[in-house]
Amino acid sequence: MIDLLYFHGLGSNKDSRKFKLIENAFESTHSCFCVEWRNDTDISGLLTDLWSLYKDKDELVLIGDSTGGNYAYQLRERLKVFGVKIKLVLLNPLLDFSNRIANFPFPEKLEETLEKIKEIDHCFLLQSNRDEVIDHSKMKIGPEVEQLIIDDTHRLLTFENYVDAIKEYLTSDRL
Template sequence: MKDLFLLYIHGYGSNRESRKFFNLKESLPDFPAAVFEWDEHTDFELLLKTAIEQTNEIEQIVLVGDSTGANIAYQIRETRKSLGLSTILVLTSPLLDYDKRLNTELQFAENLQNSLMKINKVEDALVILAKEDEAIDFSQFDVKQDAPNSTVIYVEDNHRLEGFMNYVGYIIGYIVNKSVRPQ
């Protein structure tokens, strides 16, 4: 587990100062880590290409995406998978479908909207969903259908996961379970 690299993708309206990223770094001090900072005007095609280029020499990474950043993280994982690279994926309050947002008055820039994929099935990931999520509608989310081969944890929290430190243990356990073990 010591050779893993942590890449964090923050959510819409956040940045490299993300509380969740700092909580993870504090809990995993030996992991080299980076945040991919973006905003709604980012060239997402370039962001994905850069993420792949900067991690393609790393056999296995831990990729954590929050909210809108979870959608981007999923896309990075899928590209790495197509290249035969391993990724341990953690999605928190993931925006899997732009149309499942509860606050439809908040419109994302067209650039961001067009860069988000509709994710119908989250495979092989740890997914943390807030029971009181006020930003994304997970009421129709069916763990067996929508998240095969994934671990889904429902937490008593809101979209921002104010109690995030309480879930870091789940994340670490998932990483340990999924990490490449020495032969």
């Protein structure tokens, strides 16, 4: 079985609705794990530990939601140097903190862990057209991005309607 790592968003955890939907959809084909982190987590250490665990794997699926999308992207960049075949799925990703439009506070320690990702490539991108947290219009879409823009908010309240599209992407030959 191929491992699937799900990186939740700010204020979430392994009990998130989206992770449960992913886990239920992929449990027969993937070993699903939620990468849990909190505001006080050493993100650099966490990503280094994950890199060590997965750098010798042949294949891996990374799914990142919001802030978790930034961490999933960072891990993919570290692992692909080692030839790991990675399928990346991003859900309303916070790839550049300056694109954040929400008015609720964001932990300063976590802000420092976010990379400024200017352009995304080779992934499945699910974006909400009514995202009240992130302005996606400034994101540069590079090659081989399968983009699905949906009528929803940042929380992806209708996420269950798009799990099949993710499944289709993950079973395709696209990277």
